Amino acid sequence: MATLSTKFNSGVSSSIGSPGGTVVSEDMDKIKWQKQIKIATWNVKTMSQAGKINNAIKEMQRMKLDILGISEMRWPGTGIKNEDDYTVYYSGTTDNTYKYGVGFIIEKEMAKCVKNFIPLTERIALLQLNSKPVNINLIQIYAPTTDHGDEEVEQLYSQVSKIIQTLPKHEIMMIMGDFNAKLGKGRMGEHIGDWGLGERNDRGDMLSTFAAEHNLIVSNTFFQHRTSRLYTWKSPDRRTRNQIDFVLINQRFRNSITDMRTYPGADIRSDHNPLIGNIRIRLKKVAKKQVKRYDYRKLKDTNTKNIVKRKLETILQGQENETAVDDDLKSLQNVIKKVQEEHLKPDKNMRKSWMTEEILELMEIRRIHKNNPTLYKAIQKQVRIKIRSAKEAEKLEKCIEIEICQAKFDSFNLHKKVKEMAGITKRKTINVLTDEQGIVVLDKENIKKTWEQYIKELFHDVRTDPPTIDKHDGPQILKSEIEVALKNAKDRKALGPDEIPVEILKLLEGENMEWLARLFNKIYDSGIIPQEWIKSEFVILPKKPNARKCSDFRTISLMSHLLKIFLKVIHGRIFKLCEEQVSESQFGFRRAVGTREALFSIQVLFQRCRDVNCDIYACFVDYQKAFDRVQHSKMIKALQETGLDGKDLKIIANLYWNQVSSVKLEGENTNNVQILRGVRQGCVLSPVIFNVYSEHILKEALQDMEAGILLNGERINNIRYADDTVIFADSFESLQNLMDRVTLYSRKYGLDVNISKTKCMVISKKQDIYGTIFIDGTPLERVKQYTYLGTNVNDDWDHSREIRIRIEKARAAFIKMKKVFTSHDLQLSTKLRLLRCYVFSILFYGVESWTLTEASSKKLDAFEMWLYRRILRIPWTAKVTNKDVLRRMKKEMEVLNTVKVRKLQYLGHIMRNENRYFLLQNSIQGKVYGPG
Template sequence: MTTKQTGTHQLGRRPVIQGPRPQLGKRGWVEKLATGVEGKGEGEKKLKAAIDFLKIGTWNVRTLRSPGKLELLRKEMTPYECDILGLAEMRWTGVGELNGGEVIWSGEEKNHMRGVGFLLSKRAKDALLGYNPVNSRNIVTRFNGAPLNIAVIQVYAPTSDSTEEEVETFYGQLEHTIEELPKKDVKIVIGDWNAKVGTDNLGWEQVMGCHSYGQRNNRGERLLEFASKNDLLITNTRFQQKDSRKWTWMAPDGKYTNMIDLVLVDRRWKTAVCVCRTFQGADISSDHSLVMCKLKLRLKRTTRQQRHEPRRNIDALGNATVRAAFKDKVEQRLANSPSQPVELNDRVRQLNEAIQSSVREVLPTVCKQNKPWITEHTLQLAKTKREMKERRQESEEREKEYRVVCNVVRKAAKTDKEEWLQRQCQEIERLAGDNRSREAYKLINQINRAWKPKQSAIEDKNGKMLQDKAEVKKRWTEYCRGLYTDRANSDTVITELDQISPPPNEDEMHYILYEEVAEAVKRLKKGKSPGIDDITGEMIQAGGEKLQKRYTQSVIRYGRKGEYQRNVQSIDDGVTGEIESADGTTSVRGAGRIQERQMHDTSNPDSKAYGREDDIDLLEEDRVELQGNLDRINEAGEAAGLQINIEKTMTMVFGQEDIEEELEIRGRSIENVTEFVYLGSLLTWDNDCSKEIKRRIARATGVMAGFKTIWNSKHIRTETKISIIRTCVMSVLLYACETWTLRKKDKDLLRAFEMKCYRRILHIHWHQKITNVEVQRRVGNTRNIVQLIMERKLSLFGLICRMEDK
């Protein structure tokens, strides 16, 4: 009996075995799998359990800024089943992660140049320990693996027109990055090296094989020195295969090819490398080819991820039928619940469980739209382009046809994006027509808001980038503990406050009345995000009278000498810290995870938690009086554990540019300035509002430009566009306008900006010679922006006049 095998040894597409399956033991199947011959069915599942291959690739994509380029990359990589794909020349700015770590990148701060990153599979995301975005040429990711953790570094080396100094800086930074990695990690360095190592491995046998490609150059010599110093092996050169599976870059004229995209592996793990080769069939409109390496390594999940409940449609409580059903379920849960616990926390927990279980039974889930905007037609064009790439070298005509279809795919993706935006605009107009302004403006923000990448990697106190998720959570805990540490004798302050407090009212009730709870529930705002208990104000309002009475029984009003409870919630760069001083614990939420800690120092039972900074403004006509008040504030703050931030404290004299003598805090001088921004407004020494008005116009102009898609849409009525201008643009322009002193030139600037906005949405160009009066008539505007400002100023004046003197 013979076995016929067809196909070749490939990474993404498995060969087919025809005929009876040979009888092999477990070890025999492992050896077969190591050579790339994989079977199907139950036997294949057992093989994958025995050895779980890790597929790592690298690809210079030239850019991922084009519309649809990332989605096309995802589709292109699907048949190759790559776990970790390193990317070069992404041309994304900043650093961050996308879709929970699916894409991680590090680029230039502002310029769309260079940039490196990773595209991770689901199991790679689950195994991700952390990452370090070093710079636009170097990024590190670490994964939980077996038998050891795996560190993968993606690089983009300087090109041939770079100076030797730039090349040495690149390698120096790369060596420093490797030195910072744990010694036991399996180290893999991949990327576009812009270096040719050649075919001659004489004297370099430890770092390269004898199956390389091309001629060595000076940059290749430098790469070999780097590999030798760091004990790395160039896996591309180890395997005998045809040239089309070796070269990784083709010149624009299609006549020259080189091997410059390489995979370097820690030499002690060279036996784990099964194969490393180029895939010319993969296409992303780049002059570089996909390189993939297959290793006998395994990824492990970092931790068992918590299962989050699907989001529920809270707006459904606005429906009378749903609201009644929810109320009945809550009352039923409360009636069936055991007697109320003694502890307050247990009572609240019981109420929360009753509400949450009712939510799960009654409210529908929110259907999240994850459908990509790129169409199937564009994907089919991309498939055709991929097929034409394989034949592009047959003739010049084939090469021209391939370049034409590349442009066709690019334009098709751009058209798909524009059509998707128009569909979004139609939905905005539909929501606006149904008076569902909240949903409409939410969709507007999704289209026009500036994209801010999420980044979980942070630095420690010494400026070192933390790459481990556990270390990141620990650092946030340390940071929050430092914010709320008592650095002074606060007991004295508390005693003083207790002494000056008014005497207690003996008749004061220590229990909150039901009427107070009902009124508080009635005033709860809708549309607010819930806390960690996932209970929203709408749920409590819809729970009915019985739920409110149960809340009344669970809340105690403590007297002046009772046990005080304080809940403080602050948001900083996507990290939420919820501090509960009643039980002395803190929950720090970052990157979707919650880390609890003791808020007080467990080694010191008397330690307390207080803040470090506050915002205080002092106004005096005399410098000596101002210095005295500043000294008293400083002394009182230090007694309470507060410190004045000297770097952020400054003085300004209204009516004169310089101060007679600088003020001091703890022996350090305070900077005197002629202008500064306070509460969002620019204040100047001469009270000139012109600078602030120009600043507000610039801000509003940026907002106006961000709504380009809305203004260009033919599916949104002019009335809706005007409403968006008044709510989203004018609100930015007129911030604190009640305090402005307007001159004629300021009024002219404001009116010009207003007309510019209206002409933009009406698509009126300057050469059409349409007067401002006609524009005002078309938009139905009965008062101009200056008149609106005067009305606001008079309204504030009336409010001040009605205020009582205190």
């Protein structure tokens, strides 16, 4: 790398060439600047208004900009979005508010040179570009205005300083944006040139200090231009002009900027002008792995389906029974890839834009008359009218498409188009990753290493050698078992490492199915798992907004679809044996029971105890990553005691002892990591295995414990849904004993109770009960209410709170989809169907355990009428009776009636199935013993 140094001249710089100095280097002739690009920064005031992004792109095309940095973008969240032939990178607020925000708009070809995009905060974003001879790092900022305190400005500079420390010193770094600071006219040291504007203010001093500390030059102060090409902001009265937007570059590369000026003729209805610089650099495309996507919905077409079936028959050609399993799988992969390429490539469906050429032409006319306020406002009014008309036309088109899907009973596309119309389609989100010290990780290789280390630590355990399984029993896998497994498999699931989709496997029949049965039996008899099957890939999803640490993300495992089918067959064989080992107090992952039954049992049992003055002392136990902490040796031991066939046990053991996984990050994978503990995520066997494992913990912990609530002469002390456990007793002392045992035996099996998230509650009519529960000497927080399985549980056992919460959640869902429900272009029948799907489904969650009162019934009726009035767009000032509203809706009231019907139907369902719902029947009819 050539060493560059700068000698300053008298301070007057040409607008072309090196501003204020001459580069001296014996290696300078080796650096060839082969391309010049135009980079700009612009405070656009907002990008959230309709048509603003199209306006910005049109101005970029007119000014021939390659990269535009945006300040005050006002898009919430973070992500990447494609607009026409441009890519938009944005970083906004985490609380879904439309304020602040920064971003970049880049021409699509140039976007191929983007190495990385880091959305740091709603005021700072980093874009890294691959280029020669060195890479470019662009930092876009939006500094607080004078309405905000200096502390916020200092915090922003501090955050930018931390980023600068992580960037390679030998790379070009440009910091640009709206600094809301005035540097003033005249040279100030080496980092500020002669061609500033106006008088310096306090924020200008802060910017000057920041530039000096990091050896940055404020490039737009080094180019001599007339005043109209220097100012970046104009006051609303058009009398005051200031220079508050700047572009800073590290001094070493100052000569790469050949010019920097503002363009006051540009128009986006902002009081700022774009600041544009010419940069001499050669960009270089980043080699990215392209993920091939196929459209499996094409298989619904009979002709395509039959063609693919015929193609699949070639699987058997040249295959012998003695062929190795890995060779068989390779042959299957090759045939499927050929079929995908020939028949299942997705059609190029270009998304239509509502923006019209007429609107863009009006925007251009508006720009030309920027200096004529009266004419400008008149043209802007026309632009607004045309935009509104275009948006309405787009909405009408979407409504027609929704009605067509409704008529065809095409639920998939119906809901897809409804979400598009409501504006709740998912954009590609971008997350920032920090290491254990809180430092942002920028380099892709370091990001991969950070994730690899996290997965290693998460699944690390001191594990014994694989267990010896002496039994070799187990019947042959039948073709009928595979057919049932395939029939029950879900479509449109993410592919595993072998990229074999279940949609194509479902087309296997006849001799092909016999070939698959032979393949499965080879694996089943030997117990040896193919290499492609023991690999899985983790994809990461944020658990919360602004997720930054690895622990803030959820790791979702993707595995082979063929393996899933194989394990579904195993699941069908072991499920009944495993379920027999699980007690009735476990409602998770069991047939015919779920969250509804868990909520009903706890609500009814605790209410009946309260009715007979039996105080309940309960702990809502939260485990730390329970599914990831299962110890494999103890897991196999528990399964052996269940009495599974030897071949099934051998398959499970070999699968767990040989499994490896990697993390998939933007098409690239980390190194494989051996998984030494935890049940396999996304595996059909995992819920069953976890139930058996947790049952062993609870059985050992609560053995011979005479604590709990006395129900029909028997003690009951826990209700569970998977790892969501409620432990309860009739006194603090009994509950403490139960929790001591549960904590001890859970730890013995590798599970740790999360003390900070585990809460205790006392349900009683008395107000003077004091005390709490301790775990390892640490007191648990005692709460008056708790959210269990998504519903509100409180110490007053007042169901009206839960009903109010349900109403507000349903109201929020309605408001989120208001565009759909209030559209004039959708039929009432379609709106009602969508209302029941998206709103009533949220309202009715847990309805079976509600206790209705007159007040809560009125609230439900009022909410239903609120929905109908909004659908009909009746203002609150209009004097329209509820009767008239129902007449217009062509229906009767249904919410309260549905609640009552569902409660009665569920009660009848429970009472008719004594064997399945013995605990629930006991909770309803059994004798609960009060005090004394």
